[in-house]
Amino acid sequence: MRLRLRQRSSTGLGADDDLSRTDRVVRALLLLTALIPVLALLFLAAEMVNSAVPALVYAGGDLFTQQLFTFGNLYATAETVSHGIHAPLGAAYGALPFIVGTLLSSAIALAIAVPISVGAVLALVERVPRRFQPALSVFLELLAGIPSVAYGFWGILYFGPALAQHLYPALSRLGVVLPFMRGPVGAGEGLLTAAVILAVMIIPIIAATTRELVRTVPVLAKEGAVALGMTPYETARTVTLPFIRNGILAASVLGWARALGETMAVLMISGDLLNALPANIYSPFSTIAATIVDLLDSALTDPTGMAVHALAAIGLILLAITLATNLAGRVIIRRVTTGVLPVGRGI
Amino acid sequence: MPPMLRRARDTLFWSLCAGALLLVVAPALAIIGSLLQQAWPVLGLRLLTTTTAVNGLQNAILGTLVLCLGILILAGPVGIAAGIYLAEFGPRRRSSWLRLGSETLAGIPSIVVGYVAYLVLDEEMHWGYSLLAGILALSTIVLPYIVKTTEIALRQVPTTLREGARALGLPRVTTLRRVLLPPAIPGIASGLVVALAISVGETAPLLYTVGFSDRNPTPDLFQHPVGYLTYVVFLNATLPTRQEHEVAAAAGVVIVVLLLALIATGRAIVRRAARHAAQMTA
Numbered sequence: 302m303r304l305r306l307r308q309r310s311s312t313g314l315g316a317d318d319d320l321s322r323t324d325r326v327v328r329a330l331l332l333l334t335a336l337i338p339v340l341a342l343l344f345l346a347a348e349m350v351n352s353a354v355p356a357l358v359y360a361g362g363d364l365f366t367q368q369l370f371t372f373g374n375l376y377a378t379a380e381t382v383s384h385g386i387h388a389p390l391g392a393a394y395g396a397l398p399f400i401v402g403t404l405l406s407s408a409i410a411l412a413i414a415v416p417i418s419v420g421a422v423l424a425l426v427e428r429v430p431r432r433f434q435p436a437l438s439v440f441l442e443l444l445a446g447i448p449s450v451a452y453g454f455w456g457i458l459y460f461g462p463a464l465a466q467h468l469y470p471a472l473s474r475l476g477v478v479l480p481f482m483r484g485p486v487g488a489g490e491g492l493l494t495a496a497v498i499l500a501v502m503i504i505p506i507i508a509a510t511t512r513e514l515v516r517t518v519p520v521l522a523k524e525g526a527v528a529l530g531m532t533p534y535e536t537a538r539t540v541t542l543p544f545i546r547n548g549i550l551a552a553s554v555l556g557w558a559r560a561l562g563e564t565m566a567v568l569m570i571s572g573d574l575l576n577a578l579p580a581n582i583y584s585p586f587s588t589i590a591a592t593i594v595d596l597l598d599s600a601l602t603d604p605t606g607m608a609v610h611a612l613a614a615i616g617l618i619l620l621a622i623t624l625a626t627n628l629a630g631r632v633i634i635r636r637v638t639t640g641v642l643p644v645g646r647g648i
Numbered sequence: 649m650p651p652m653l654r655r656a657r658d659t660l661f662w663s664l665c666a667g668a669l670l671l672v673v674a675p676a677l678a679i680i681g682s683l684l685q686q687a688w689p690v691l692g693l694r695l696l697t698t699t700t701a702v703n704g705l706q707n708a709i710l711g712t713l714v715l716c717l718g719i720l721i722l723a724g725p726v727g728i729a730a731g732i733y734l735a736e737f738g739p740r741r742r743s744s745w746l747r748l749g750s751e752t753l754a755g756i757p758s759i760v761v762g763y764v765a766y767l768v769l770d771e772e773m774h775w776g777y778s779l780l781a782g783i784l785a786l787s788t789i790v791l792p793y794i795v796k797t798t799e800i801a802l803r804q805v806p807t808t809l810r811e812g813a814r815a816l817g818l819p820r821v822t823t824l825r826r827v828l829l830p831p832a833i834p835g836i837a838s839g840l841v842v843a844l845a846i847s848v849g850e851t852a853p854l855l856y857t858v859g860f861s862d863r864n865p866t867p868d869l870f871q872h873p874v875g876y877l878t879y880v881v882f883l884n885a886t887l888p889t890r891q892e893h894e895v896a897a898a899a900g901v902v903i904v905v906l907l908l909a910l911i912a913t914g915r916a917i918v919r920r921a922a923r924h925a926a927q928m929t930a
Contacts, residue, residue, distance in 0.1 A: 313735045313736030313737065313802065313803075313810070314736040314737060314810060314820050314823060314824065314828075320820060321819045321820075321821075323819060323821050324819055324820040324821055327820075327821050327824075328733075328737045328820075330729070331729050331730070331732055331733035331737055332733055332737070332738070334725075334726050334729035334730040334733065335729070335730040335733035335734055335738065335746050335795075336746070337726055337730060337791070338730065338746070338749055338750035338753045338791055338792055338795060339745075339746055339749030339750065339753075341753055341788050341791070342749050342752055342753045342756070344764075345753075345756060345760060345761065345764050345788075348764045348767065348768060349760065349763075349764065352764075352767060416668070417668045417671050417672065418668075418672075419668075420664055420665040420667070420668030420669070421665065421668040421669040421671065421672045423665045424662065424665035424666050424668065424669040425669055428662060428665070428666070429669075437669070437673065439911065440672060440673045440676045440677075441672065442911050443676045443680075443904075443907070443908075443911070444672070444675065444676050446845045446848075446849060446907040446910070446911065447676070447679055447849070447903075447904065447907070448848070448849030448850070448851065448878050448881070448900075448903055449849065449850075449851060449852075449878075450849075450851050450878045450881040450882040450885070450900075451679060451683065451849075451881060451900045451903065451904070452679065453881075453882070453885065454682075454683070454881055454885040454896055454897065454900060455678065455679045455682050455683070457885060457886075458682065458686070458885070458893065459678070459682045460678070501675045504672055508672065532654055532655065532657075532658040533658055533662065534657060534658040534661040534662065535654070535658070537661070555755075558755050561757070562755075562756075562757025562758065562759065562760075563757075564757070564758065564759045564851075564852040565851045565852055565878075565882060569882070569885065569886070590757055590759045590852070593759050593763060594759060594852060594855060597763070597766070597856060609767070612763070613763070613767075616759070616760050616763055619757055619759075619760065620756065620757070620760050623755055623756065623757055624752060624755060624756070626755075627751075627752060627754075627755030628752065628755075631748070631751055631752075
């Protein structure tokens, strides 16, 4: 029998010299399946680019700078031609309001969700007796699992109107100092309501990761802090939080990516403002994802097919933003941990 | 700083944290509470025996279950196999690239998946509103989660088992089947549970791929739209009458019940696995 010590170049079972024929066949089959997610990713990206090109050429830089987004007169025989591409009369594909709406709503959501997640997890892990922790963790799983449309339902029928009635009038008094807080506050469909609901939706992502991180903080360091006479707050501030800071950052970025791509809840609560930027923080608005769902139906009636291309173009912008944030989040996660953290909307 | 101030600051901080915990717990209760309150008048067996055409939910429930079954059949084996490759067979560098691809796929907004599935499957390939298009779109979304959990589950199996099997001269495939997979099964199963939980709650990738139908799902994979629960919530919530809202809420309640069942299943699997592991080491 040979005995060889060798650098392990492969994972798990190892890819070696003494594979049987069955082993090789099985390995090849498994490799094929492992390629499927990557191929799906490439296919999705290629299709989006492919479908977006005519609209990208037609709109050019207007895509990022103009506010008017219209499919044009779908019944007119005349056409508008721009950069050599034909589209229905008057068609314009300015996506600025959708881009702003997407970034703004998710940024506000993140600003709300991060402190709440971290605070809640600190309370849960450090202060709640261990036997109650699983019961409370169920709520995180529930929040992660409750479908987007149920958030939307709750938002339009209960939560939004309640906020508009009780919280927003008080907030609008801050308008004296912060102009974007000024009224009118509307009926509860709009930017702030959507952002709050997005926050609730991404809390489980940030909180679940933070919970695992807090549990990895070495007990010895905490005991040292206690021995120095620190209060629990001082221990949290000087030991626990610095230890997990980068992890929280990574979790926040992943949560942000989720908020950017969220569709149904935003569609139901956004108030669907087209062709204008939100006037204040309560104003109706729209996001890229919500707009795609909302307009795909009517885009299909465009005889030139440009409307569908235009939706692909804004979808491509969304894809680029989410992929960039996701990659950034994963790079940070890889740098801070060797272990495995819960990822995404997972239970 | 005087001790009293430090203690006051400590109390303030932990009160804020407790408040934050409350803000995590409250929405879940509020959402379920509001669903139950709206749905109360229509909750009953009639929901299970009639279709959405007459304000029941039978076709939507069956549709959601059929979609879940499709996920288990399609994304399940593929995801598990890919996870096995990443954990046990792939050269380190190649695995890391494949893993990155899979994780990136998880970050793609579901509406983008739905959009492409609609354009390619429903339109270009002329499948029309079809069950298979929906299952493919959903599978694309849940696949990375199954891959990830399978890989994690296999990685948690101690290396000594692999070395022992190697020393006995077992072929790799036998090692995998007889030694590595059995202890990893609970982890893999909980990955499937996550995939099902996502499938039950998704809407955006289904809207334009499977469409909606008031009839019960048929075995036809092509050209036949299928109803599902989240669509009922979405559509009826935007309709004007109270009864429509009640049906929307009832669909929400059914989803939450399915979800709780899945969470309970996941926990039971983990608990059983922990007990099993304890027995093995004892």
